[in-house]
Amino acid sequence: MTFQEKLQRAQQLTRSCVCVGLDPVPGRLPQPFQGEQSVDGVRRFCEAIIQTTRSVACAYKPNLAFFESLGPDGLRVLADVVAAIPEDRIILADAKRGDIGNTAEMYARAFFETLSCDACTVTPYMGRDAVLPFLNYPGKAVFVLTRTSNPGAADFQDLVTDSKPLYLHVAEQASAWASDRPGTVGFVVGATDLDTLASMRRQFPDTPFLIPGVGAQGGDPVQVMQAVHAPQGLVLVNSSRKILYASSGSDFAEAAFYEADTLRKALNKKG
Amino acid sequence: MTFQEKLQRAQQLTRSCVCVGLDPVPGRLPQPFQGEQSVDGVRRFCEAIIQTTRSVACAYKPNLAFFESLGPDGLRVLADVVAAIPEDRIILADAKRGDIGNTAEMYARAFFETLSCDACTVTPYMGRDAVLPFLNYPGKAVFVLTRTSNPGAADFQDLVTDSKPLYLHVAEQASAWASDRPGTVGFVVGATDLDTLASMRRQFPDTPFLIPGVGAQGGDPVQVMQAVHAPQGLVLVNSSRKILYASSGSDFAEAAFYEADTLRKALNKKG
Numbered sequence: 001m002t003f004q005e006k007l008q009r010a011q012q013l014t015r016s017c018v019c020v021g022l023d024p025v026p027g028r029l030p031q032p033f034q035g036e037q038s039v040d041g042v043r044r045f046c047e048a049i050i051q052t053t054r055s056v057a058c059a060y061k062p063n064l065a066f067f068e069s070l071g072p073d074g075l076r077v078l079a080d081v082v083a084a085i086p087e088d089r090i091i092l093a094d095a096k097r098g099d100i101g102n103t104a105e106m107y108a109r110a111f112f113e114t115l116s117c118d119a120c121t122v123t124p125y126m127g128r129d130a131v132l133p134f135l136n137y138p139g140k141a142v143f144v145l146t147r148t149s150n151p152g153a154a155d156f157q158d159l160v161t162d163s164k165p166l167y168l169h170v171a172e173q174a175s176a177w178a179s180d181r182p183g184t185v186g187f188v189v190g191a192t193d194l195d196t197l198a199s200m201r202r203q204f205p206d207t208p209f210l211i212p213g214v215g216a217q218g219g220d221p222v223q224v225m226q227a228v229h230a231p232q233g234l235v236l237v238n239s240s241r242k243i244l245y246a247s248s249g250s251d252f253a254e255a256a257f258y259e260a261d262t263l264r265k266a267l268n269k270k271g
Numbered sequence: 272m273t274f275q276e277k278l279q280r281a282q283q284l285t286r287s288c289v290c291v292g293l294d295p296v297p298g299r300l301p302q303p304f305q306g307e308q309s310v311d312g313v314r315r316f317c318e319a320i321i322q323t324t325r326s327v328a329c330a331y332k333p334n335l336a337f338f339e340s341l342g343p344d345g346l347r348v349l350a351d352v353v354a355a356i357p358e359d360r361i362i363l364a365d366a367k368r369g370d371i372g373n374t375a376e377m378y379a380r381a382f383f384e385t386l387s388c389d390a391c392t393v394t395p396y397m398g399r400d401a402v403l404p405f406l407n408y409p410g411k412a413v414f415v416l417t418r419t420s421n422p423g424a425a426d427f428q429d430l431v432t433d434s435k436p437l438y439l440h441v442a443e444q445a446s447a448w449a450s451d452r453p454g455t456v457g458f459v460v461g462a463t464d465l466d467t468l469a470s471m472r473r474q475f476p477d478t479p480f481l482i483p484g485v486g487a488q489g490g491d492p493v494q495v496m497q498a499v500h501a502p503q504g505l506v507l508v509n510s511s512r513k514i515l516y517a518s519s520g521s522d523f524a525e526a527a528f529y530e531a532d533t534l535r536k537a538l539n540k541k542g
Contacts, residue, residue: 008340021371023374025373027375028411029492036309038328046409063370063374065368065370065374065375065377065378065381066374066379068346068377068378069377069380069381069385070376071346071350071381071385072343072344072346072347072350073343074345074346075339075342075343075345075346078343079342079343088474096368096369096370096394096397097336097367097396098367098369098396099334099336099367099420100419100423101421102294102296102335103294103334104335104336106296106337106339106340107336107339107340109340110336110340110342112337114275114340114341114342121398123367123369123394123396123414124396124426125394125395125396125419125427126367126394126416126419126423126424127422127423127424127426127427128422128423128426129421129422129423129430130423130528143399145396148396148397149369150371150372150397150398150400151398151399151400152371152397152398152399152400152401153397153401154397154398155395156437156440156441156444157396157397157398157445158397158400159429159430159431159437159440161432161433161437164450166427166430166432167435169430170427170429173426175426191314228383239298261316
């Protein structure tokens with residue numbers, strides 16, 4: 001099964017293109033987890049979030065930074081959290097790695113074999129050496145950062161060479177590298193710039209987009225889906241903090257479900 | 272003590288600007304470590320390399336990919352390895368992270384607080400949000416990828432906007448971000464393009480350079496030092512595989528010392 005087929009099935013099953021970002025911060029865990037050891041609290045919190053949102057989320061995106069910051073136990077917690085995600089959902093390691101050949105191979109092995117993730121994010125600054133090693137895993141995919149949703153994105157991604165911004169050079173090159181391995185490359189394109197999102201979709205109609213920037217960052221889900229108007233298997237819309245921290249009380253799970261389901265419904269609206 | 276002062280002292284102490292890159296691959300460990308559990312072998316191998324090279328190396332650069340690929344135990348091994356590095360040497364986490372605000376803060380905490388490293392590498396694609404959080408730690412530094420030494424480096428780093436390649440935009444911006452925190456930003460500049468190295472040094476005479484690409488990648492140490500002709504505290508020349516895997520036999524430690532010391536002497540030659 002290709003990555004895109006697995007994504008399509010997960011989206012059919014859940015009628016959702018919501019990806020829940022797992023960015024657990026020990027100090028922000030809801031009340032029921034306060035007073036626990038950080039690592040236990042993070043593990044149990046993430047497991048509870050997965051349990052409550054699984055019917056309305058097609059994918060989960062653990063952000064590795066938040067697990068690594070827990071120290072050596074963090075990666076063990078990450079492995080437990082990944083194991084709690086249903087097998088028929090997409091698991092996306094948000095790692096934003098970008099390193100050369102033999103190092104990229106190590107990362108690919110860590111994410112796809114050791115952790116059994118379906119996809120991961122990579123940063124393209126170092127060029128093809130940073131991306132190609134991830135394309136050797138059948139059924140897996142890599143999401144290359146193109147135009148991100150953060151304030152500093154414009155610093156370099158919008159620099160224009162030969163009438164094209166850097167992010168478009170990145171997207172074109174990454175597509176070319178994967179030309180003989182269709183479906184193995186996706187793009188990260190932020191929800192905060194709808195014009196860019198729409199023009200990227202016009203130019204890459206068959207490429208899966210991972211779209212951060214709705215929720216806490218302010219992108220509008222209905223407008224996002226109008227910009228990318230995509231059939232199943234081509235769009236993952238991520239929300240992290242707005243779902244995870246929907247309530248700081250003992251009703252955190254219900255509140256997280258409500259936020260995820262509200263996003264799901266907004267994304268499914270015909271604009 | 273600033274990062275640069277610590278680097279200067281380490282270089283005076285060892286009369287060396289050699290940085291030993293720690294990229295341990297279980298399958299490539301010398302004969303004495305074969306047949307051990309991977310994690311134990313990697314730990315003992317790295318400790319032996321540090322022990323044998325400490326008199327001729329001012330810095331160690333563990334590459335996180337190689338530890339992460341060992342699974343959850345990998346970060347525990349990394350913590351042990353970091354603890355084996357003498358306190359008066361530089362510890363540089365080669366992580367090439369690049370993520371936005373709150374995630375970058377997590378990484379900064381992981382490397383500078385949890386692991387007690389002196390510096391780390393970052394990739395600049397996401398812009399200022401990916402770099403600024405690392406500049407809030409007195410005595411620590413961040414090395415921003417500018418022009419790297421790998422074959423794919425030219426894919427994007429050499430794209431020219433307003434008569435300047437991307438890597439120069441990155442270097443100028445990163446310097447500007449650190450203008451009120453001198454000494455907290457360094458650049459990664461590959462040894463494989465001597466002209467770029469020399470022109471970068473002319474433009475940034477006071478910025479520490481981390482220079483990969485000698486050793487297995489073929490850059491010539493004498494020519495590198497002619498290109499950067501720098502006083503102490505401004506150059507770290509990294510070699511990884513050529514030192515680590517100098518011999519696959521029981522003489523691996525002597526062979527590693529010989530390679531590191533040979534590189535040290537070549538770098539100290541007046542060209």
